[in-house]
Amino acid sequence: MRLILMAVSLLILTPVFAQQKKLAAKPPMGWMSWNLLADNVTEQDIRSMADAMVSTGMVKAGYNYIFIDDGWQGGRDKKNNIIPDPAKFPSGIKALADYVHQRGIKLGIYSDAAPLTCAGYTASLHFEQQDAKTFASWEVDFLKYDYCGAPEDVATAKARYTTMGNALKKSGRDIVFSVCEWGPRKPWLWAAEAGGNLWRTTYDIRDKWKRKTGEEGSEGIWDIYEVNVALQDYAGPGKWNDADMLVAGLYGKKGPSSYKGGNGCTQAEYQSQFSLWAMMSSPLYASCDIRTMDEATKNILLNEEIIAINQDELGKQAERKINNEGWDILVKPLANGDYAVAVLNKADTEQTTTVNFSELGLTGKYMVKDLWQHKQVTKGKSWKGKLASHETKLFRLSAQQ
Ligand code: GLA
Numbered sequence: 218m219r220l221i222l223m224a225v226s227l228l229i230l231t232p233v234f235a236q237q238k239k240l241a242a243k244p245p246m247g248w249m250s251w252n253l254l255a256d257n258v259t260e261q262d263i264r265s266m267a268d269a270m271v272s273t274g275m276v277k278a279g280y281n282y283i284f285i286d287d288g289w290q291g292g293r294d295k296k297n298n299i300i301p302d303p304a305k306f307p308s309g310i311k312a313l314a315d316y317v318h319q320r321g322i323k324l325g326i327y328s329d330a331a332p333l334t335c336a337g338y339t340a341s342l343h344f345e346q347q348d349a350k351t352f353a354s355w356e357v358d359f360l361k362y363d364y365c366g367a368p369e370d371v372a373t374a375k376a377r378y379t380t381m382g383n384a385l386k387k388s389g390r391d392i393v394f395s396v397c398e399w400g401p402r403k404p405w406l407w408a409a410e411a412g413g414n415l416w417r418t419t420y421d422i423r424d425k426w427k428r429k430t431g432e433e434g435s436e437g438i439w440d441i442y443e444v445n446v447a448l449q450d451y452a453g454p455g456k457w458n459d460a461d462m463l464v465a466g467l468y469g470k471k472g473p474s475s476y477k478g479g480n481g482c483t484q485a486e487y488q489s490q491f492s493l494w495a496m497m498s499s500p501l502y503a504s505c506d507i508r509t510m511d512e513a514t515k516n517i518l519l520n521e522e523i524i525a526i527n528q529d530e531l532g533k534q535a536e537r538k539i540n541n542e543g544w545d546i547l548v549k550p551l552a553n554g555d556y557a558v559a560v561l562n563k564a565d566t567e568q569t570t571t572v573n574f575s576e577l578g579l580t581g582k583y584m585v586k587d588l589w590q591h592k593q594v595t596k597g598k599s600w601k602g603k604l605a606s607h608e609t610k611l612f613r614l615s616a617q618q
Contacts, residue, residue: 241393241414242454243528245359245500247282247325248275249462252424252474252504256288256336259305260313267317269508276321278519279528280503282359283317284325285310290338299328299339299348314356325359325395326352330377331366340366341381349384349392357392360385364398371402375411378404382412395459400444405451405458415457415500418445422461423479424469426486426607435477438464438490439563439607445497446547452498452534459500463490466505466514474504484513488589489561489609491517495527496535496547496559496611522588523611526557535559538577543568548577556583556614562604571601574614583614 248266250258267283270276289310291302301310314324328348329340341348341362352360362381364374378396385392396404396413404416419441420434427439445460452458465488467474469481482490494501503518510518526549535549535557543564549557556579562568574583575598587594588611594600596617604610 239455240391241457243530243532244457244498245282245393245395245415245502246280246524246528247284247322247502248280248507249284249286249325249502249504250288251286252462252464252467252472253506254286254288255473256286256338257305258285258288260308263313264316265508267320267322270322271320273507273510273515274519275503275507278521279524280501280518281321282323282325284327284359284361284502285313286327286361287329287334287336287338287363289326290328290334290340292339293344297344297347298351299341299344310355310357318356323358324356325361325393326355326357327361327363329363329365329367330374330381331364333366335363335365342367342377345381345384346387349381349388352385352392353388353390356390358390359393359395361395361397367398369401371407374398374402374404375407378408378411378413386412397459405448409451409456414455415459417459417461418448419461421473421476422464423476424464424467424474424481425479426482429478432477435479436461437478438482438486438493442490442493442497445499446493446535446537446545449497449534449536452532454532457498457500458534460494460497462502462504463487463494463518464504465491465517466503466507466510468505483605483607485605485608487514488517489607491520491523492559492589492609492611493547493561495523496549496557498527498532498534498549501527520588522586522591522613526551526588526611526613529557544570546572546577548579551613554616557588558612558614559609560600560604560612561609562606565606567603567605569601569603571599573599579614582617584617586613586615587611588613 396408396416408416425437530552535547539546
């Protein structure tokens, strides 16, 4: 009897332990401060955003992180401990961590693998162990680790990220490690080994669809998608390609995302980004003012059927099956045997198409649910319909009984 009981409890407990061990088993989701506040972020902002994450239903929908980006730092104390800016964060980071934890939200923080961060604040080079311990003592859950002011070669990047990766592992707390060197050194090839759970694949996103001539160094949704979509082999539970923040709801307002042509997108383009980022198993970081977001933005960020595609347990990044002049079609296999299919109209005009599922390698007959309309739209072996310029339709295909 006792043996049977032991066996049963092992069966019940094993998956729980296994889950606890894997950091970032699903792509992290949350709200990130940079696009809206740049380095003017304060503890009051973080508190009010955390409250908004609860009251708007974001936490319930799965957004369970709040990420303080650059600008929180106030230098080092006499013992070289990194400290927050006393004017912006008078209560300290630990008190803020307590505040968000009480609301079911984890806390992310930011540093850089050089003496100073991108915005010129105190960073962690040569203080990795000490800073990792400090972050752990504040009960921080996530570190975004940037690369401004650091040498360009791959070997140094690997070494610096490994040093911080190891420091976090020894910090005494589970802290998700986000590598942010923007892609030039192909972090998908080495960042997981350095301890990274996710890595940015491009330079910063701007609030626009596509880079135009003269906008070099300024990435639109399309530009980032094109890089990220080809990296599906590198993603999986605990190791994600990070396609940067969601721009829905920013509407081209001033701030870092409005740099060089970041004048805003159409609603179809904002929806496309959400669909494509979900398909690519990218982290989902909302970045607009969620305290005042409009209904259109809520409809995007709180689309729980699309969030389920992003958070699917299998953790497979979608594969691009069709890539022709007018269309991209992606397929993402899901844990329960369903498939998510994204159809993107790349043209600058409205277009009509027929998608034959067999051309995507899906040879059965399917019930086809449109995850923007939240209803079954057809069944069988194909779907036909019209898409606005730059719109992405997202479908869930379940085998027809
Ligand atoms: C870099 C990063 C951004 C942001 C800023 C902060 O540009 O890529 O995401 O963190 O630094 O200074």
